[in-house]
Amino acid sequence: MILLERQTSETQKMLEALVQRLPISHSKYTLYCEHLRRLQAGFAGEQFVDAKWLELDLPFPHYFLHDFQTMNDFGSTHQMDTVFLCPHFVLILEIKNITGKLSYDASFAQLTRTIADDTVEGMTDPFLQLERHVVWMKKLLQKERIDLPVLHAVVLATKNGILTKGFDGLPIFHVAGLRFYLQKWMERHQPRVRVDLLRFANLLLSLQTKLKKEVEVPFKEIVKGVLCPQCGSGQRLKYHYKKWICPRCGLVDRDALIRSLEEYRLLVGQQVTNRSFREFFGIDSPDLAYKLMQQLPLKAEGVKKHRKYWIKE
Numbered sequence: 001m002i003l004l005e006r007q008t009s010e011t012q013k014m015l016e017a018l019v020q021r022l023p024i025s026h027s028k029y030t031l032y033c034e035h036l037r038r039l040q041a042g043f044a045g046e047q048f049v050d051a052k053w054l055e056l057d058l059p060f061p062h063y064f065l066h067d068f069q070t071m072n073d074f075g076s077t078h079q080m081d082t083v084f085l086c087p088h089f090v091l092i093l094e095i096k097n098i099t100g101k102l103s104y105d106a107s108f109a110q111l112t113r114t115i116a117d118d119t120v121e122g123m124t125d126p127f128l129q130l131e132r133h134v135v136w137m138k139k140l141l142q143k144e145r146i147d148l149p150v151l152h153a154v155v156l157a158t159k160n161g162i163l164t165k166g167f168d169g170l171p172i173f174h175v176a177g178l179r180f181y182l183q184k185w186m187e188r189h190q191p192r193v194r195v196d197l198l199r200f201a202n203l204l205l206s207l208q209t210k211l212k213k214e215v216e217v218p219f220k221e222i223v224k225g226v227l228c229p230q231c232g233s234g235q236r237l238k239y240h241y242k243k244w245i246c247p248r249c250g251l252v253d254r255d256a257l258i259r260s261l262e263e264y265r266l267l268v269g270q271q272v273t274n275r276s277f278r279e280f281f282g283i284d285s286p287d288l289a290y291k292l293m294q295q296l297p298l299k300a301e302g303v304k305k306h307r308k309y310w311i312k313e
């Protein structure tokens with residue numbers, strides 16, 4: 001049973017909104033695109049592994065928390081790609097969707113990948129991250145007086161990530177090996193029938209906090225206005241007789257307003273004023289802005305000149 005569903009991260013959504021509003025000539029355009037590409041690949045890999053789990057016929061009660069995020073007592077954060085709970089163990093997975101030849105040096109805590117043109121790239125040590133998560137999880141289990149082993153593994157979502165030297169004996173495998181490893185772990189760890197798994201899973205769920213990753217938005221440099229989703233490259237829609245129309249491709253866009261409000265939320269924030277609305281949506285008339293804002297899920301606060309609006313969640 002999936003207690004926590006995987007969702008597209010706010011950072012990914014934000015970068016998606018950002019790159020379509022940033023001129024290609026902007027100095028950081030490539031940087032943002034590369035960041036977005038990495039997040040999209042990571043997310044696709046995670047979804048691929050999630051789907052593989054569903055193909056396994058698991059004969060016991062079990063719970064999934066995907067993309068579990070929390071903060072420990074010291075204020076540092078934990079982000080676990082998947083937490084799997086079953087009567088045999090708790091399993092924490094780190095999912096990697098990386099291609100190339102992967103090598104690992106434990107003494108340097110260094111993971112590298114070599115791609116086709118022999119470029120070597122350094123990556124964060126996934127085992128160190130996992131060990132932090134394991135320590136946190138063990139402490140919580142101990143506090144709750146639950147006797148359940150905590151296992152961890154790195155799962156590669158693509159067969160184009162080639163494991164080479166340094167990984168011997170470490171819990172890392174391709175997603176195809178999931179069934180085999182589960183079997184092995186279940187044989188090694190007998191089920192704890194008295195453990196109230198659901199209670200513990202719900203406790204974890206209650207500790208879930210959405211962690212914010214800040215990406216700096218070059219607000220002045222982004223293209224303003226309501227953009228055409230068909231044309232791309234910053235093509236603006238025109239507001240004409242209560243309709244948003246693209247002068248280039250002729251699209252009449254019924255979702256234009258609500259979609260642009262979501263882009264506003266991602267790139268600017270929750271708070272809207274008549275002025276900030278006009279600036280972002282590319283509208284000159286305060287009256288028109290007011291009318292359009294009435295059509296949106298906004299909560300008003302204050303009166304007249306001092307009125308502010310909040311985008312409803």
Ligand SMILES: [Zn+2]
Nearest residue numbers: 228231246249
């Ligand atoms: Zn268009």
